[in-house]
Amino acid sequence: MSEEKRYLEMLDALTESLGSSEDQSLEEVTEELIAEGIDVDASISRLMQTVGKCTKAARRQALDRAREERLRTEQRSSALAIEFANLSKARLLKMIREIMSAMPDALSLSFRDLESKSDEDLASILEDLELAKQLAVEEQSHDE
Amino acid sequence: MTNELPYDFMKAEKSAAELLRKYGVETPEHIRLEDMAYDLGVRIVEAPLKGAAARLLRYGKNATIRVSNAERYSTRRRFSVAHELGHFMLYHGHSIEFVCSDFDMHDWYQAKGNERIANAFAGELLLPRFLVEKRCDVKEVNFEPVKAIADEFQTSLTATAIRFIRFCPEMCAVLFSMDSKVKWVYKGNDFWPYIRIGKSLDKRTLAYFFFQGKTLPNDPEDVDAEAWLDSDRLGDLEEVVEHSIGFSRLGAVLTLIWIRP
Numbered sequence: 001m002s003e004e005k006r007y008l009e010m011l012d013a014l015t016e017s018l019g020s021s022e023d024q025s026l027e028e029v030t031e032e033l034i035a036e037g038i039d040v041d042a043s044i045s046r047l048m049q050t051v052g053k054c055t056k057a058a059r060r061q062a063l064d065r066a067r068e069e070r071l072r073t074e075q076r077s078s079a080l081a082i083e084f085a086n087l088s089k090a091r092l093l094k095m096i097r098e099i100m101s102a103m104p105d106a107l108s109l110s111f112r113d114l115e116s117k118s119d120e121d122l123a124s125i126l127e128d129l130e131l132a133k134q135l136a137v138e139e140q141s142h143d144e
Numbered sequence: 145m146t147n148e149l150p151y152d153f154m155k156a157e158k159s160a161a162e163l164l165r166k167y168g169v170e171t172p173e174h175i176r177l178e179d180m181a182y183d184l185g186v187r188i189v190e191a192p193l194k195g196a197a198a199r200l201l202r203y204g205k206n207a208t209i210r211v212s213n214a215e216r217y218s219t220r221r222r223f224s225v226a227h228e229l230g231h232f233m234l235y236h237g238h239s240i241e242f243v244c245s246d247f248d249m250h251d252w253y254q255a256k257g258n259e260r261i262a263n264a265f266a267g268e269l270l271l272p273r274f275l276v277e278k279r280c281d282v283k284e285v286n287f288e289p290v291k292a293i294a295d296e297f298q299t300s301l302t303a304t305a306i307r308f309i310r311f312c313p314e315m316c317a318v319l320f321s322m323d324s325k326v327k328w329v330y331k332g333n334d335f336w337p338y339i340r341i342g343k344s345l346d347k348r349t350l351a352y353f354f355f356q357g358k359t360l361p362n363d364p365e366d367v368d369a370e371a372w373l374d375s376d377r378l379g380d381l382e383e384v385v386e387h388s389i390g391f392s393r394l395g396a397v398l399t400l401i402w403i404r405p
Contacts, residue, residue: 059168063176066183073187103204121194125201128210131187132203139185139206 007050010043073134080130084123092122099129153264159233160268172297175270177225181209186232188225198224200231207232219300223266230265231258270299271307280311285402286364286387301389302398306330315403319372321345322396324355335403337373337381346371351397354390363387364400372401 013036024032033040084092093114117125167180178188185206193199193212197220201208209228215221271293282289287301294304305318309332317331319339329339345352348371354360364387369378372386385402 053170056168056170059166060174062183063167063174063179066179067176070178070182070187099203118194120192124191124193124210127191128187128189128199128201128208129203131189132201132206132208135182135185135187136204136206 007047010038010047013038069138073138080127084126084130085120087119087123087126089119089122092119092126096122096126096129099126099133152261156230156234156261156265157268157273160230160265161272161274163233163269164272164274169272172275175272175297177222177229177269181225181229184229184232186229190221198228200228202232217300219294219298219303222298223270223300223303226266226269227262229269230262234258234261234265267303267307271297271304273311276307277311280308281313284364285312285314285316285385285400287389287400290400305398305400309400314405317401319351319399319401320396321351321355321399322394324352327396337369337375337378337403339372339401340374343374349388349399350386351388351399354388354397360388360390360397364402369403 013033030040087095096114114122163180164175167174167176167183169175181188187206187208189208189210190213191210192214193210197212197215199210201210209225209232211221211224211228215224276293276297279289279293287305290301290305290308293299293308294301297304302320309316309318309330312332315332315335317329317335317339319329320327324345326339326341326343326345328341331339345355346368348368350360350365350367364385366383367386369381369384372384373381381403385404386399387402388397388399390397
């Protein structure tokens with residue numbers, strides 16, 4: 001007998017027993033189910049396991065959705081590194097400060113020694129900030 | 145130090161365990177770091193990064209984790225991502241920038257403060273207790289089960305050995321040696337003898353031979369207990385089992401010490 005059929009039969013028997021169970025005690029209902037050939041404890045345990053598996057599988061679907069979106073945005077953002085690599089230090093600093101000033105919690109943040117960083121470092125910082133900002137904008141548009 | 149963890153460590157591990165539950169993780173394959181990170185609002189970038197192994201840059205509730213593409217080992221890159229995710233999830237500091245060195249993550253037992261806590265987070269995220277503990281219940285302590293776990297979970301041998309020692313019911317410890325000296329020790333349950341950090345390796349240990357340019361034996365061997373242990377009162381304990389693995393690129397040896405029951 002397939003797993004599904006077993007569950008359906010168990011649920012049928014359960015529904016039937018519960019349907020006429022208003023005047024019965026818990027023991028009487030259990031006895032009735034046992035008489036139908038159903039091991040109540042084992043069935044409930046199996047059912048709970050299945051529910052647990054389904055719940056976890058559903059939770060993992062969030063990762064599948066994240067993967068799809070991630071791959072889509074990765075394609076769009078690959079051009080950023082090249083774009084920022086050609087900017088002057090002054091321009092990079094200006095752009096980083098602009099992004100930072102627009103941050104939601106900018107007042108609590110600090111960023112040390114920006115001036116002392118190389119152009120290469122600044123370009124990578126700008127790229128990473130821009131990527132995080134893009135994600136924030138996307139999340140906001142999903143929420144709206 | 146025994147494996148009783150301070151409160152901050154336990155909190156970090158709890159946070160990682162909650163993440164595993166949130167994403168319905170049931171097997172090692174389900175630990176999909178990049179997808180988890182993305183769902184949490186964090187982008188992962190593998191790209192050039194000067195003078196660091198990884199960096200976390202925050203933008204409000206979002207962040208980018210940049211992992212150096214100079215790192216050759218995928219297991220170490222994976223640990224770096226999990227470590228930075230730890231900083232992100234545990235809200236470490238007020239700075240938007242977290243730069244972590246190779247030392248912070250891979251000599252992790254010596255790392256300090258938030259770096260060690262982020263490592264504890266990464267350890268639980270990559271090698272969850274509910275999946276790893278039963279694999280550590282072994283009769284013989286050697287690197288075979290450690291390697292099997294590392295392969296299955298895509299983790300480094302060092303990170304895996306530390307988790308193995310933590311959960312193994314046998315009396316055992318893992319040591320890391322460089323320049324013929326013990327650099328750090330992580331002791332398992334009930335491992336009572338003392339091993340001094342910084343001590344020069346005894347000529348009777350297998351690890352010593354690595355630093356003499358010799359090949360280490362593949363299998364564990366019995367060695368004099370006094371060669372490794374510093375306690376005065378070793379009593380009847382005459383021998384311990386040593387299994388050492390040399391890392392030529394790092395110039396280091398990872399050693400498992402087991403006191404037979």
